[in-house]
Amino acid sequence: MSNLKIHRAETLGEAVYDSPLKGQISRFYNNEAIACGDRTKDFAQLESLDQIEYFELAGPREKLFFDPSEVTVGIVTCGGLCPGLNDVIRALTFCSLESYGVKRVLGFKYGYEGLVAKYYHYPIELTTDNTDEIHEKGGTILKSSRGRQDDDEIINTLVHYGVNILFTIGGDGTQRGARDIVNALKKRNLPIAVVGIPKTIDNDVSLIQRSFGFETAVEATWDIITNAHSEARAYRNGVGLVKLMGRQSGWIAASATLSNGNVNFCLVPEVPFDLHGPNGFLHYLEERLRRKEHAVVVVAEGAGQELFKASDATDKSGNKRLQDIGDLLYAEINTYFKNKGTEVNVKYFDPSYNIRSRRANANDSMYCLRLGNNAVHAAMAGCTNMIVGLHHDRLVHLPISMIGARKTIDPLSWFWQTVLQATHQPANMVNS
DSSP: OTTSEEEOOEESSOOOEEOTTTTTSSOOOSSOEEEOSOTTSOGGGOSOGGGOEEEEEOSOOSEESSOGGGOEEEEEEOSSOOTTHHHHHHHHHHIIIIISOOSEEEEOSSGGGGGSGGGOOOOEEEOTTTTTTGGGSSSOTTOOOOSOOOHHHHHHHHHHTTOSEEEEEEOHHHHHHHHHHHHHHHHTTOOOEEEEEEOOTTOOOTTOSOOTTHHHHHHHHHHHHHHHHHHHHTSTTEEEEEEEOOSSOOHHHHHHHHHHSOOSEEEOTTSOBOSSSTTSHHHHHHHHHHHHSEEEEEEETTTTGGGSOOOOOBOTTSOBOOOOHHHHHHHHHHHHHHHTTOOOEEEEEOOHHHHHTSOOOHHHHHHHHHHHHHHHHHHHTTEESEEEEEETTEEEEEEGGGOOSOOOOOTTSHHHHHHHHHHOOOSOBOOO
8 A cells, every 4th residue: 555646635633532423433534545537548558557647535534633522613604605605614523513512613604704803704503493494495604705715814713712623614705815824824823724515516626526516507507508509499480598507517508408308509618619610619500490490509608709809807706707698699699690580589697696596406405515524524633734525436635725727518428428418519619
């Protein structure tokens, strides 16, 4: 085992306290690891098995760094809404209080703002009573915000409230913020664990197989796409246009396309397309309407950004502000057919806020429970500067430093080829 390349989470120091879970569970996870290499790779082509990388398995540890009875836990939720946020908060609270018997759990409101004194967002104490039914609702009881805050001010708040463990629920920006907090804690030699639970409805965190809320989001698109199909079929040359989430990755749009079966065009950020010309989208839409007299188009919000004038505008999190591809397609489709003297009836659906604010479905709720529990197990053992995530069907510890570029759809992958077969759209809609 000594020659294996294992990426382990950072730890605050030696774990010396016995876990209170002894006798309650059938096994502990101490030094086990799991192969994390690409499953599609031909391992026979590897020059050496040393090239395979490994991560630690998540799970309860036999020895803890913290004395549970002295621990105060802090929780923040950052960024956009996502189904399952309340489920994760509940899991963190219940596992901390019921399984480990920590002193208290504090929920800091409005993301990282809640950890900065000047905003006067006082924390709320979370208990098994006031979090008992929160998983039945969408949104987050802790509220949210975007943007970074001063690391030293955050740490001052953590010290003021005696927080030993901070759980950060958010996307890659949130977790990069968590990494910076860890670095600032090291400079002040403070033994506070920071563990992240990755949140992105777009399912685009690198190395994470599936983010919580993604499955709920895809499920929620089914009725919307079905309704768009009904609208399209009810009118001459009807077009049901549905815009879904997906800033840089089209996982929701593509998965929704495969799950429903009524989609004729799926447009995602990873696959550029032209609007006009003999090989452009509008030409193929015209062909589809000529054959079937209706069409359903699903577009990810980040698709077709190359069709707009370049802009450097960003939001509070530093993300590039997207142009509205839904409005553009709606206008261009109408103009194109009007100029041809052809009647067209476009019905535009933008259900983004309706989808992201709903409660998690059963499978996502179960996943959130597992993520929350295993984040607590890791933090109590003294792990820090890491996230818990699903990787090749196993929950593992992933160092935050390894979160790289967003996970995107490979246009040559079997997944995208299946989308092309389902929609019968051209593989290439770009004019040479």
